[in-house]
Amino acid sequence: MSELLSFQQVCDRVPMGIVILTGEYRVVYWNRWLEQKTGVPAAQATGKTLKELYPDFENKRFVWAMENVLNNHSPQVMSQSLNHFLIPIPINNRGRHGLSLMQQHVQIAPVPVPQGSILAMVSIQDVTENVIRSSAYTELAQKLMEDSSRDPLTGVYNRRFMWDWLLPQLKLISRAKTPLACLMIDIDHFKKINDQFGHAVGDKVLVSFVGVVNYCLRESDVFVRYGGEEFAAFLPGNDLKGGVNAAERILNTINTSCLASFDAGRITCSIGVSSWDYNDPCTGEDLLKTADKHLYKAKNNGRNQVVPVIV
Amino acid sequence: MNLTEIQHDILKEIMNISVSKAATQLSVLLNDKIQMEVPEISFLTLSKARESMPEDEENAIIYQELTGMLSGRTYLVFQGKDSLFLAQAVLGDAFSRSNDKPQFYEHEAMMEIGNIVISACISTIANLLKDRIALSTPVYMEDSLPRILLAQSNDSDIVLLIRTTLHASRRDIPGTLVMVITSELAGSLINKLPRFFELIEKRP
Amino acid sequence: MKKILVVDDSATSRLLFRMHFPKEYPATIEEANSYDSAIARAGEIRPDIIFLDYNMPGKNGIDVARTLIGSGSSAKFILFSANLQQGVLDDAQALGFTKIIEKPITKEKIVSALKVITP
Known part of the structure; x- marks a missing residue:
């Protein structure tokens, strides 16, 4: 032919x-x-x-x-x-x-x-x-990078912003009597990935991880890079059950997503959840501390899971 | 594969001329004074060459295949960060960002810079040795060079490493030109070195 | 009889120069392989013509000329270079180089440079 x-x-x-x-x-x-x-x-x-x-x-x-x-x-x-x-x-x-x-x-x-x-x-x-x-992307990326309230690698909020936001938010919800769920999310075995494939690959994992989690969250949620491979997410209007549901959604989506150049399921995460309730108010520090305690429990139980489990 | 002192010296002068021509081209493109150091050359087996390179360094690599007098592959290699400076020097300040990885425009710019340097070098080598070397279209990648050499070559291949530093007006950028050829072709390259002394007036 | 000094870090390049230098031209040829040895040899033999390689480790051929001119040399300078960037040409012209030759060295290029000096 x-x-x-x-x-x-x-x-x-x-x-x-x-x-x-x-x-x-x-x-x-x-x-x-x-x-x-x-x-x-x-x-x-x-x-x-x-x-x-x-x-x-x-x-x-x-x-x-x-x-x-x-x-x-x-x-x-x-x-x-x-x-x-x-x-x-x-x-x-x-x-x-x-x-x-x-x-x-x-x-x-x-x-x-x-x-x-x-x-x-x-x-x-x-x-x-x-x-x-x-050029539109470059402009947008530049704007995000220059913003001092964001993490320069992933573009999500940093810790400084978190505290600026959390304290007034707690005051607001104690008046409005609405709950707030807090998720502490940690990428499993991240150090191993970094050691084995180098920091460049590690960075790529962080960026794509953030992309997937952001996709699971709502516009009104606040997502923070807490440090290293640890992230915090605040879900206004959600109680503990709502927070756990959201955490499970994130966990499952991560499990079925290809992050950086890794096959789906290769990168997993553990999530600890806590919540602020107007019947039993706590400080911002305590809110984070409880979520963190649950995160460590999830790690100790074998990772790739959400704590607490709500039936 | 060992070179005699004279062979080494001839090869070094050929590379010096080739790299200088590449610098001249680059300076036209960058509209900047570009100086290049007298290159250091070494002729090694693939495994020795790999050992001399840091394993997990992220490199910006422009790669072209060679056919003709020399069949094999040639890689122009910069360290990841340096390549960004090079691309930014070419693209201007509009693109300088706080981020430290080359992206978007830089990949394209790096491919063209690499294409210029490699074409200028390879065509000069061919002309000085009165032979022909054809090139494929360039490919840009970001990876570690030793990993690529491991994947794309045989251990018996010979590597010609040409290391130099580019001095642009704002900064120094070390780069390496790596040519990987089979051991037979490396032998025939050495045999052709005396051609450099023959009257060089006309192209082949 | 002219006294010629050829300065190039590459032994190959110096050899190429000798090979292509016209036999009929009355001259003696001396060599140097670096900035330091060029300055020393020029002081000893007081050359009439100096052929300088541009790209040498450390200081370049134009640096050699600058130093020699500064110390009162009356030699004619000719630059060899594969690097014919405008910046290099400007530097050489500012120092009054007689001719700039693109590497590689050939007989024709040497002859054309000598013609400028002794027509």
Whole structure:
């Protein structure tokens, strides 16, 4: 079947720009994608150099890359991050990202032809969407990192924030007479993971662990990195039973999730639960202490479980 | 595999020229003065090379396959943190963050930087020895180099390690170019070294 | 008879220089392999022409020229380098280098440099 396909048929259907240049940088092929995006028909592009097509085209980096392709048969990458684009293609939907030209990831590969000469195939990928998305993520990540109330690795609240939040919260709920559940969550055998696979892997586990737990919590819950691999979660409006239910949900989700590059079930956690009740109020310290005591009980009982168990 | 003093010296000068050409290219790209130290070279068996590397260091690695005069693999290796500085030097301050791992744009930028350095080095080596070495497209990865060598190579392979330090205006970045070739090809590379003294005027 | 000093840390490179140096050119060639030995040899033999490698461990070829010019040398300087960055070219031009040669060294490149000195 494949011999029935012509080169042109294929190249005119790929969702990227393909331009083939001679050793003199003249266009011998300009695919349909490029025709559509640039408005320059193939007939007009053929035989011209990029400089003739785009008078402002001045690109030392491209010349060097072409020399390497033509003389040394060495394929070259011209990334969007360093070059932004090769062929200027205006984009219409100017958003608040401020981009006016299509962002491109460009690869140049040598194509030997029968007469012993060599052509350069330039493929152009439109990565504008990725750039917009990445910069949005970067902005968001930066905001989270700069926030002094958050842990820089995982982006969740830190201990400092926890105390600032917990004390007024206890005052609030003692007036409103609503309960508050507190979960102390610890990743099992985390030290072993760190020792065996290194801190970089350990960090990845922490980040993906936080992602999964966050998914199990509600918007109004407060999730804190308490220290190392230990986390605390506060669930306003939940009593002990509600807290234990939530803890079991977290435990099961962790058990069925792939964290970092580990198979599901390889990473587990133990959770101790306590609660604040207006019939039997306690201090913030005591709330945490009880949850911590239950966490150690869970660890001693063989890990990967929630304490207390409520039937 | 042992080199005589003369062979070692020729290889070192070839690498010095190659690495300098790569530095020149990089300086155009970075728009910055880039100096490179005279590289240290060593010719080792794979297992010896692995022993000389820290096992659990996270490296930023750009990898390309070689075919032609030298068949094998070539890796450009930076320490994880240093690679971030390199990428940030290229990308500018807009991207400097407190986080210490390269991501998003940096991967792409590192791949291109690696592609430039490797192409410049390998094509110079081929030209000086009047032969041809073709390269595959580059691949970027983050892992420990000894682990990758263990997975991708045979113990009988020969490793040519070329260590140098890049001095950019703001900081120094140590990097290693690692070429892994079979022992037969290593032998033929050594046999071709005298070609360096032949009149070097034309490309092959 | 011109006195020539060639400074390069690489023995290969110095050998290449001797091999490609035109036999018919009346000159004696002395060698040095570092900044320190270059300064010492230049003081002893008072060369007319100094060929300097750029990239050497420690101080580079331009540093050698700077020191020698500072101590009153009237030699002509020629730089060898595979590193032809604008910054390097600017430094060499500022010090009045006669010519800059891209490595690797060939006979044609040496001849063209000598032509600038003795047309």
